[in-house]
Amino acid sequence: xxxxxxxxxxxxxxxxxxxxxxxxxxxxxxxxxxxxxxxxxxxxxxxxxxxxxxxxxxxxxxxxxxxxxxxxxxxxxxxxxxxxxxxxxxxxxxxxxxxxxxxxxxxxxxxxxxxxxxxxxxxxxxxxxxxxxxxxxxxxxxxxxxxxxxxxxxxxxxxxxxxxxxxxxxxxxxxxxxxxxxxxxxxxxxxxxxxxxxx
Amino acid sequence: xxxxxxxxxxxxxxxxxxxxxxxxxxxxxxxxxxxxxxxxxxxxxxxxxxxxxxxxxxxxxxxxxxxxxxxxxxxxxxxxxxxxxxxxxxxxxxxxxxxxxxxxxxxxxxxxxxxxxxxxxxxxxxxxxxxxxxxxxxxxxxxxxxxxxxxxxxxxxxxxxxxxxxxxxxxxxxxxxxxxxxxxxxxxx
Numbered sequence: 217x218x219x220x221x222x223x224x225x226x227x228x229x230x231x232x233x234x235x236x237x238x239x240x241x242x243x244x245x246x247x248x249x250x251x252x253x254x255x256x257x258x259x260x261x262x263x264x265x266x267x268x269x270x271x272x273x274x275x276x277x278x279x280x281x282x283x284x285x286x287x288x289x290x291x292x293x294x295x296x297x298x299x300x301x302x303x304x305x306x307x308x309x310x311x312x313x314x315x316x317x318x319x320x321x322x323x324x325x326x327x328x329x330x331x332x333x334x335x336x337x338x339x340x341x342x343x344x345x346x347x348x349x350x351x352x353x354x355x356x357x358x359x360x361x362x363x364x365x366x367x368x369x370x371x372x373x374x375x376x377x378x379x380x381x382x383x384x385x386x387x388x389x390x391x392x393x394x395x396x397x398x399x400x401x402x403x404x405x406x407x408x409x410x411x412x413x414x415x
Numbered sequence: 416x417x418x419x420x421x422x423x424x425x426x427x428x429x430x431x432x433x434x435x436x437x438x439x440x441x442x443x444x445x446x447x448x449x450x451x452x453x454x455x456x457x458x459x460x461x462x463x464x465x466x467x468x469x470x471x472x473x474x475x476x477x478x479x480x481x482x483x484x485x486x487x488x489x490x491x492x493x494x495x496x497x498x499x500x501x502x503x504x505x506x507x508x509x510x511x512x513x514x515x516x517x518x519x520x521x522x523x524x525x526x527x528x529x530x531x532x533x534x535x536x537x538x539x540x541x542x543x544x545x546x547x548x549x550x551x552x553x554x555x556x557x558x559x560x561x562x563x564x565x566x567x568x569x570x571x572x573x574x575x576x577x578x579x580x581x582x583x584x585x586x587x588x589x590x591x592x593x594x595x596x597x598x599x600x601x602x603x604x
């Protein structure tokens with residue numbers, strides 16, 4: 217009896233174990249959930265990268281002097297999700313400004329060829345990103361793949377000449393590590409995280 | 416020999432669909448992946464497993480099936496490592512064990528598996544057409560909805576296919592199966 221049942225039990229246990237591992241303990245069924253979990257569990261060091269902002273000045277991606285940097289990836293002619301996300305980003309900026317928290321917000325273009333400083337300035341004007349606390353910036357074309365890879369951002373062209381991408385707010389803490397991902401509309405969660413990680 | 420050639424043909428077609436799989440999830444999940452499973456099924460067509468292996472083999476097949484049903488693994492299957500894993504596991508750990516265990520499965524278990532396949536396709540179809548977020552980062556929202564509808568059409572087609580023998584009886588012998596094929600009787604049972 218045991219000899220008949222044992223192989224089946226073994227197969228079931230191994231199969232269950234594989235599926236348990238493959239979903240990070242039934243927590244992550246999509247690759248978006250998986251990357252968010254992975255980032256929290258093992259924060260990733262962000263390299264020293266300089267971006268070019270709306271006024272063609274270089275801005276560092278890494279936090280300076282203990283600040284927290286919030287990053288979202290955009291392209292300026294985006295028709296839907298970036299526009300809504302920008303409104304939420306503005307709200308985060310306003311509330312952090314009122315609290316006097318040292319945070320920098322970056323909207324980073326993943327289409328640096330089309331998003332020239334002029335183009336980024338138009339986007340910044342539209343969303344009241346004045347370049348002080350929140351600025352729009354673009355990486356060099358050759359630095360882009362590495363950045364998208366680090367943040368696990370997948371950009372695919374859509375049917376109308378634009379892009380679809382996994383939009384989110386990426387948190388780089390003061391120690392220079394990318395350590396959390398939030399939905400673009402999770403304003404309260406981002407604020408709580410920033411306040412919690414304040415030195 | 417003929418079956419091995421057919422298996423290689425199915426495998427080659429699946430590999431030839433590499434670019435199509437990147438372009439559309441329907442071609443990936445409902446054409447390329449089933450072709451890989453088919454390659455395994457056909458390769459093991461004339462093989463036989465002892466009865467005591469039936470349940471472990473079925474469990475191995477179900478595990479592989481569930482693994483590749485996870486949306487995150489559909490994304491992963493487009494990366495080099497995931498692609499290699501897909502080409503190896505779908506034929507060898509899903510197609511082959513499914514074929515080897517199937518003759519030993521009783522009618523109730525077969526019916527159970529078929530009913531579950533239909534309800535699962537229905538749930539997936541609903542999920543992919545109505546999800547408020549992108550389920551796979553590698554595909555467009557419109558493609559995700561196409562995949563949802565494809566799941567529903569497939570469920571409807573399979574329901575019809577499986578209902579015919581129940582309602583109208585089995586055909587006496589499959590026309591294309593030669594009388595001396597060892598498995599012909601199993602197929603028409």
